[in-house]
Amino acid sequence: MNGARDHGPLPVLLVLLTVMTGLVDSFSYLELGNVFVANMTGNVIFFGFEVGGGGETRHTILLSAISTVFFCVGAAFGGRLGSDRFNHRGLLLSAGAAAQACVLGVAVLIVTGFGHTGTVERKVLIALLATSMGWQFAIVRRIDVPDFRTVVITTTLTSLVADRAQSAERLVRKAASIGALLLGAAAGPMLIRGFGESAPLWGSAALLAVVAVAGLVTARRPGAESWG
Numbered sequence: 001m002n003g004a005r006d007h008g009p010l011p012v013l014l015v016l017l018t019v020m021t022g023l024v025d026s027f028s029y030l031e032l033g034n035v036f037v038a039n040m041t042g043n044v045i046f047f048g049f050e051v052g053g054g055g056e057t058r059h060t061i062l063l064s065a066i067s068t069v070f071f072c073v074g075a076a077f078g079g080r081l082g083s084d085r086f087n088h089r090g091l092l093l094s095a096g097a098a099a100q101a102c103v104l105g106v107a108v109l110i111v112t113g114f115g116h117t118g119t120v121e122r123k124v125l126i127a128l129l130a131t132s133m134g135w136q137f138a139i140v141r142r143i144d145v146p147d148f149r150t151v152v153i154t155t156t157l158t159s160l161v162a163d164r165a166q167s168a169e170r171l172v173r174k175a176a177s178i179g180a181l182l183l184g185a186a187a188g189p190m191l192i193r194g195f196g197e198s199a200p201l202w203g204s205a206a207l208l209a210v211v212a213v214a215g216l217v218t219a220r221r222p223g224a225e226s227w228g
Contacts, residue, residue: 007145008227009218011173013093013211014148015180017136020207021151022184023191024104024129027200028067030189032122035063037129038137038151043068066123067130074134081139088228089143090219094212096139101208103132104201111198147173153181 021038028037036042043064050061078096086092107128114121137151147156147170159166160174191199218224 006227008090008224009214010089010093010143010145010227011148011176013214014140014143014145014150015176016207016211017097017140017150018148018177018180019184019187020204021133021136022181022186023188023200023204023207024133024184026185026188027192027197027204028126028129030192031116031197032126033063034060035067035126037067037071037126038133040068040071041152041154063123063126066126070127070130071134071137074131074136075138076134077131078135078138079142081142088219088224090215090224090228092139093143094215094219096135097208097215098212100132100136101205101212103128103135104205104208108198108201108205111201116197146170148177150177153178 025036025038028035035046046060046064081092081096086095107125110116110121110125110128116122116125133151137149140148140150147159149156156174156177160171160178187203188200191203195202219228
């Protein structure tokens with residue numbers, strides 16, 4: 001059973017990734033035109049609004065479409081990241097977070113150098129961020145730590161209140177996953193107000209760097225094979 005498997009430091013690292021998800025989605029929704037780059041459920045709902053004449057603009061629908069397509073592109077690449085090269089889950093997470101941090105760094109440079117309100121810049125940023133989040137989700141699914149999916153919490157929230165006879169450990173993990181996303185989403189607008197529009201992206205890149213380094217270091221420690 002996955003729930004009984006040793007996961008070492010992975011739950012803590014995945015909590016950090018979940019906080020990062022809230023930061024990135026807060027930036028995309030607040031600064032790029034009411035579009036999500038991690039929460040694909042929200043984008044599908046926007047499509048439904050357009051089909052049903054619910055008042056969403058075609059501009060919003062186009063941005064949601066870009067986000068959804070590039071999320072799938074990122075997930076496709078993340079799902080194909082070489083398992084033979086990264087035969088330990090810590091190394092896989094480290095490599096994935098390092099690559100994602102580079103993408104976030106590019107996004108920061110775009111916002112700093114060119115802004116994020118122009119049509120082209122906005123679309124490029126959405127494509128980059130959505131690709132990185134699809135990449136993240138595919139890798140997190142392969143790492144397979146129960147209750148931590150980093151970009152979606154619907155199942156976690158439901159099981160938290162619906163499942164009976166849960167262990168205290170599972171309850172804590174589910175609550176931590178939900179709380180981490182909430183924390184990231186709340187921190188995003190505060191960072192924007194206090195430090196500027198790119199602040200959530202800086203924070204996200206920093207969290208990814210921490211995850212990348214921690215995953216690499218812990219995976220190389222003696223005894224790491226127990227959770228690999």
